[in-house]
Amino acid sequence: MNRVAYLGPEGTFSGILARRRFGAKADLMPCPAIDGVFESVLSGAAPLGLVPVENSSGGTVHDTIDLLIRHAGSIFITQELSLDIRIALLGHQGAAPRTVYSHFTQIKHHSEWLKKHHPGARLVPVTSTTMAAEKAAASKSAAALASPGAAKIYGLDVLETPGRGSEVNVTNFFTIARRPWPSADSDRTAFVAALKNTCGSLHAFLGPFARQKVSLTRIVSRPVPGQPQTYVFYIEIEGSPTSPKVRRALDLAGRQARSLQNLGSFPLGRRFRS
Numbered sequence: 001m002n003r004v005a006y007l008g009p010e011g012t013f014s015g016i017l018a019r020r021r022f023g024a025k026a027d028l029m030p031c032p033a034i035d036g037v038f039e040s041v042l043s044g045a046a047p048l049g050l051v052p053v054e055n056s057s058g059g060t061v062h063d064t065i066d067l068l069i070r071h072a073g074s075i076f077i078t079q080e081l082s083l084d085i086r087i088a089l090l091g092h093q094g095a096a097p098r099t100v101y102s103h104f105t106q107i108k109h110h111s112e113w114l115k116k117h118h119p120g121a122r123l124v125p126v127t128s129t130t131m132a133a134e135k136a137a138a139s140k141s142a143a144a145l146a147s148p149g150a151a152k153i154y155g156l157d158v159l160e161t162p163g164r165g166s167e168v169n170v171t172n173f174f175t176i177a178r179r180p181w182p183s184a185d186s187d188r189t190a191f192v193a194a195l196k197n198t199c200g201s202l203h204a205f206l207g208p209f210a211r212q213k214v215s216l217t218r219i220v221s222r223p224v225p226g227q228p229q230t231y232v233f234y235i236e237i238e239g240s241p242t243s244p245k246v247r248r249a250l251d252l253a254g255r256q257a258r259s260l261q262n263l264g265s266f267p268l269g270r271r272f273r274s
Contacts, residue, residue, distance in 0.1 A: 004022055004046060005030075005037045005041060006029070007030075007128060008128075014050055016083065017173055032127075042178065047178075051176060055085075056168065057169055072192045072263055075263070076176065076180040079175040081270065083271070083273070084274060085106075085169040085170065087147070087162060088158045088160065090144045091156060091159045095140045097118060097121050097143035098122065098141040100143050100144065101131070101133075101143070102146065103132065107123050107125055117160070121143075129144065129145065129150065130146065130147075132145065133150040145162070186240035186265035188236050188267075190235065190265075191261060193233045201256065205256040212249035214246055217236045
């Protein structure tokens with residue numbers, strides 16, 4: 001089994017998904033930050049990486065998008081996976097939390113519940129839900145919004161389970177590698193587009209996709225560091241260049257761009273439950 005790098009430490013949702021996707025005996029390599037996952041794949045320490053890209057309530061994970069843009073041509077997306085997120089308030093039984101730690105997406109998703117049930121608590125975003133559990137374990141007056149499974153790992157109690165009615169909280173992830181993985185079942189194609197800094201350049205670039213009836217599934221604008229008022233676009237479309245209409249749309253759109261860098265064509269994998 002090849003090693004898989006993921007956003008750690010043990011107990012994160014990335015780790016839960018990695019274990020579900022690659023099996024109990026998988027050689028999993030936790031990394032302290034998303035850029036560490038990319039570095040592990042680029043260096044060859046792990047042939048495959050798993051990174052979050054979007055949360056249904058918190059939105060785009062910009063660290064992942066920025067790193068895909070930075071390493072376009074050296075890193076490729078090989079699959080998209082999704083995980084239904086279950087969350088709990090972990091803390092110390094009998095102690096009212098004065099500080100609640102969590103990843104910013106969970107704080108945002110549960111902000112109304114926190115205001116109602118813990119109005120005086122200070123909300124502190126951290127890099128992962130597992131780091132939140134670690135910080136909560138270090139203080140009797142602290143709690144964490146994290147995976148219920150993290151309670152046992154860090155010696156915490158499950159205090160409450162925030163309810164959001166029928167609303168589902170889903171996080172999407174990419175598996176990444178140094179080479180594209182050819183597949184006959186590619187559902188998406190991703191690329192980075194740098195456009196001309198002229199009026200209507202984005203409209204001219206996107207036009208061929210509409211005319212060829214190729215749907216865009218994601219588009220994220222990101223600033224270019226050190227170049228004010230300059231942007232590049234992370235774009236995903238349905239299908240792969242093996243389809244004539246996709247190939248034609250990419251060719252026509254490419255004529256309107258300063259550069260077009262391929263990030264791979266990939267299948268949509270399973271949706272897992274945490």
